[in-house]
Amino acid sequence: MPHDHHDHSHDTDGLSPSGHPYRPDQDHKLTRWQAMEIAMRELLVEKGIVTAAEITETVEQMDRRSPADGAKVVARAWVDPSFKARLLENGTEAIRELGIEPGVLKLIAVENTARTHNVVVCTLCSCYPRNLLGLPPDWYKQRAYRSRVVKTPRKVLAEFGLELPESTQVRVHDSTADMRYLVVPARPEGTEGLDEAALAELVSRDAMIGVATARHP
Amino acid sequence: METDKIHRWHDMGGQPAGEIKREEHDFALWEKRVDALQVLTSGKGYFTVDGLRRVLEDMGEEAFETMSYYERWVQSVNQNLLEAGVYTIAELAERMEQVQARGETYGECAGSGE
Known part of the structure; x- marks a missing residue:
């Protein structure tokens, strides 16, 4: 067979490109703490404390x-x-x-x-x-x-x-x-x-x- | 010997502890955003790293054992921003309710945040 998945096949989709598992809550129901992050971020942007572009750039810098x-x-x-x-x-x-x-x-x-x-x-x-x-x-x-x-x-x-x-x-x-x-x-x-x-x-x-x-x- | 009561819970150097669990995870987008909000708002002078740590340490040991790293961080950043008067508890509560009403998953509820 072309691929030998063993018993890992069901896990493959749960792995990131670097091969580490995503946190289990990534695609699951919104948590209270995620809701808090979204709300804080929106309020900070609306009040002109930070811009959406700054947040994106900071996350991208983290990834780099x-x-x-x-x-x-x-x-x-x-x-x-x-x-x-x-x-x-x-x-x-x-x-x-x-x-x-x-x-x-x-x-x-x-x-x-x-x-x-x-x-x-x-x-x-x-x-x-x-x-x-x-x-x-x-x-x-x-x-x-x-x-x-x-x-x-x-x-x-x-x-x-x-x-x-x-x-x-x-x-x-x-x-x-x-x-x-x-x-x-x-x-x-x-x-x-x-x-x-x-x-x-x-x-x-x-x-x-x-x-x-x-x-x- | 009794546990050393002189140390606060977060001061864990030398305390008894179990096996090191070597598994790792890649950070989810919401976790990176929490991190970014901390970097940006503290960088702009709304609070200091000491403020961040004060709230984390005051959360106590149970929070450390039961919540993830960025779950604790989001609370600490929030508490510091509330104290700095950036927004009020009422504003936050109202917005969280709106966010939660948007859908089921983080992707649905994060809306057009970008």
């Missing part, structure tokens, strides 16, 4: 942001030692060089090496470098990750499939409302011949949060 932006920063740091030095010194200013607007928040880049592994959390809420990575994954905002990664980071990283040697020091960075962290993963061995664009392909969102390493080519 992805971990590919952060990966570009990491790849540049790998190939350009002076950029890496500037990034680690002042992340906010350094990302402007790549045309990424840092916004009002301070960006702190931390580098993973054989000796030190950095991982990022926001224990109080869900602060996340959206301008570099897009919107955060669900697990980043959930209690389990926020509570546990600061106490038993090695165990949590192991649950993400990342086993670190005892000789590697683990540093957990807790974000605040005024600043954001970006992890610069270590450049994998055997990537000397790759150009910047190919290197960026090796850098996943999870590697820039610090729950994974960069992929090997």
